[in-house]
Amino acid sequence: GAGVSQSPSNKVTEKGKDVELRCDPISGHTALYWYRQSLGQGLEFLIYFQGNSAPDKSGLPSDRFSAERTGGSVSTLTIQRTQQEDSAVYLCASSSSWGPYGYTFGSGTRLTVV
Amino acid sequence: KQEVTQIPAALSVPEGENLVLNCSFTDSAIYNLQWFRQDPGKGLTSLLLIQSSQREQTSGRLNASLDKSSGRSTLYIAASQPGDSATYLCAVRGGSEKLVFGKGTKLTVNP
Numbered sequence: 312g313a314g315v316s317q318s319p320s321n322k323v324t325e326k327g328k329d330v331e332l333r334c335d336p337i338s339g340h341t342a343l344y345w346y347r348q349s350l351g352q353g354l355e356f357l358i359y360f361q362g363n364s365a366p367d368k369s370g371l372p373s374d375r376f377s378a379e380r381t382g383g384s385v386s387t388l389t390i391q392r393t394q395q396e397d398s399a400v401y402l403c404a405s406s407s408s409w410g411p412y413g414y415t416f417g418s419g420t421r422l423t424v425v
Numbered sequence: 426k427q428e429v430t431q432i433p434a435a436l437s438v439p440e441g442e443n444l445v446l447n448c449s450f451t452d453s454a455i456y457n458l459q460w461f462r463q464d465p466g467k468g469l470t471s472l473l474l475i476q477s478s479q480r481e482q483t484s485g486r487l488n489a490s491l492d493k494s495s496g497r498s499t500l501y502i503a504a505s506q507p508g509d510s511a512t513y514l515c516a517v518r519g520g521s522e523k524l525v526f527g528k529g530t531k532l533t534v535n536p
Contacts, residue, residue: 367521
């Protein structure tokens with residue numbers, strides 16, 4: 312596609328429920344990243360995919376967070392048993408893994424846990 | 426551990442003024458540096474990407490410079506307009522694949 316697409320754009324969920332956030336990267340981009348932006352905070356790295364593998368998942372806050380990527384394309388970030396501190400904007404980015412590449416971000420999913 | 430600092434945290438200027446946003450990073454072993462713009466409630470829009478071998482990049486009224494040895498980058502905005510009001514984020518990529526972001530400069534351009 313023309314850009315990085317994320318869905319849903321907004322999600323309100325009850326504490327304790329599971330949520331899935333989806334990212335559709337730019338076609339042909341082999342690298343995919345998840346970041347989190349909490350209110351008043353900077354962007355926090357969560358996980359990085361190269362193809363379907365995740366060489367760096369060091370930023371995942373807890374074992375309630377998991378992510379997968381299939382077909383070298385779409386990625387899903389799953390948060391189990393959501394807590395109020397999970398409320399944030401979750402941003403996905405993709406990039407080519409070669410050449411003078413930069414990162415293209417999606418518009419994000421705003422997650423509110425009530 | 427790479428740390429990125431942006432100064433000032435907020436800036437308010439009258440329309441038409443030229444301005445400079447500053448970004449500094451602690452580890453000069455970077456692959457590239459990227460400036461982004463973020464509007465309230467929106468995602469990030471890439472403005473300029475500077476490779477480690479480059480000194481500057483220009484796009485329209487924007488000019489970004491990079492001094493890798495001193496760990497500094499500046500974003501120069503010429504003839505500012507109210508539509509430039511946004512938060513500007515600086516991010517560096519080092520040896521790992523992840524970007525390290527500063528906390529941003531919130532710019533307000535007053536008509």
